[in-house]
Amino acid sequence: MIRIENLSVRLPGFSLGPVDLCVEEGEFFCLLGPTGSGKTLILESVAGLVRVSHGRIMVSDRNVTGLPPERRGVGIVYQDCALFPHLSVEKNIHYGLRYHNGVNSDGHVRCRDLVERLGLAHLLSRSVTTLSGGEKQRVALARALATAPSVLLLDEPLAALDPCFREEIRDLFRSLHSETGITVLMVTHDFTDAHTLAQRVAILHDGRIEQTGSADTVFRKPATTFVADFVGMQNVLPARVESGILIVDGLNLAMPAENGHHSFAAIRPEHVHVLPKSHDAGEEGIPGRIRSIVNQGLFAELAVEASGVTVKAVMLTSSLMENEFRQGGQVSLRIDPADVHLI
Numbered sequence: 001m002i003r004i005e006n007l008s009v010r011l012p013g014f015s016l017g018p019v020d021l022c023v024e025e026g027e028f029f030c031l032l033g034p035t036g037s038g039k040t041l042i043l044e045s046v047a048g049l050v051r052v053s054h055g056r057i058m059v060s061d062r063n064v065t066g067l068p069p070e071r072r073g074v075g076i077v078y079q080d081c082a083l084f085p086h087l088s089v090e091k092n093i094h095y096g097l098r099y100h101n102g103v104n105s106d107g108h109v110r111c112r113d114l115v116e117r118l119g120l121a122h123l124l125s126r127s128v129t130t131l132s133g134g135e136k137q138r139v140a141l142a143r144a145l146a147t148a149p150s151v152l153l154l155d156e157p158l159a160a161l162d163p164c165f166r167e168e169i170r171d172l173f174r175s176l177h178s179e180t181g182i183t184v185l186m187v188t189h190d191f192t193d194a195h196t197l198a199q200r201v202a203i204l205h206d207g208r209i210e211q212t213g214s215a216d217t218v219f220r221k222p223a224t225t226f227v228a229d230f231v232g233m234q235n236v237l238p239a240r241v242e243s244g245i246l247i248v249d250g251l252n253l254a255m256p257a258e259n260g261h262h263s264f265a266a267i268r269p270e271h272v273h274v275l276p277k278s279h280d281a282g283e284e285g286i287p288g289r290i291r292s293i294v295n296q297g298l299f300a301e302l303a304v305e306a307s308g309v310t311v312k313a314v315m316l317t318s319s320l321m322e323n324e325f326r327q328g329g330q331v332s333l334r335i336d337p338a339d340v341h342l343i
């Protein structure tokens with residue numbers, strides 16, 4: 001368990017916090033946010049690598065705020081692995097043991113088990129400078145776990161890897177977490193990590209947490225326009241309700257089930273259905289004109305102008321071809337009220 005209470009870190013050009021965050025025992029938690037929003041600083045505060053200005057950090061019910069990194073019971077893996085280039089794979093893995101209750105038989109047994117589990121036995125005598133990206137990450141993970149930390153901190157460990165290694169290491173994190181039940185706090189830019197690994201996520205903005213929840217909730221029901229933009233809603237439009245009709249900018253839409261006071265409607269581009277003009281789009285069909293098409297290969301991104309509003313949509317390129325959609329062409333838009341999220 002990691003409990004961060006009222007944490008602030010003041011640096012010359014940046015202020016983190018106040019941040020409150022609890023990662024439950026055995027949870028896999030992802031921190032997401034734009035570059036420079038303070039994700040790494042949170043991780044470094046937990047690891048004891050940065051001076052905390054205010055607040056308290058608990059790891060497994062122990063107040064570790066004033067403790068040096070090696071006494072906090074945390075393991076950390078960085079994006080660039082930060083392995084010691086002058087040491088072999090084996091020496092890198094054993095490195096931390098000397099600072100954690102000395103080199104004892106428990107530590108050696110644990111390292112042997114990790115070497116086995118992470119498929120590193122044939123690499124032990126190799127210099128780490130000769131390893132592939134995926135192999136380096138597995139060594140970094142073994143080194144971080146060698147001291148039996150109660151929590152594992154991962155700072156964008158997949159970002160520098162080729163897509164094929166990324167999938168392999170992501171699977172490794174997933175199985176390791178489910179087998180050991182270790183508490184994991186991971187910084188990532190990648191929404192796939194959030195969806196496939198995390199039980200919960202937090203979105204950071206300018207040193208503050210803007211929303212915490214399951215990946216599904218945060219992606220489908222963002223609490224703020226910032227989170228909506230960040231998770232790729234693309235259509236975040238001023239909205240008001242008049243006589244039971246939702247007026248989104250200049251568009252009249254059927255009212256979604258959500259109630260309460262709202263100022264914005266957020267609609268994911270994949271929830272905007274673009275249909276040929278002749279197609280029966282039903283009562284909700286909104287006439288529009290295609291302003292632009294960007295072909296991304298498998299998908300195409302469309303900007304459609306409807307009643308003076310630019311609505312973003314994505315569709316399969318095959319469907320774009322089939323329907324012979326062209327820039328300037330007339331279309332009908334259909335948006336299911338259930339896919340309109342009010343903020």
Ligand SMILES: Nc1ncnc2c1ncn2[C@@H]1O[C@H](COP(=O)(O)OP(=O)(O)OP(=O)(O)O)[C@@H](O)[C@H]1O
Nearest residue numbers: 011012013014033034035036037038039040041042
């Ligand atoms: N030791 C430091 N001294 C001064 N400023 C720092 C220090 N460490 C981080 N910062 C600044 O704090 C801000 C947040 O940095 P941080 O590395 O936490 O961002 P991040 O969200 O992890 O970004 P990225 O996704 O690009 O890694 C940045 O503006 C950074 O320049």
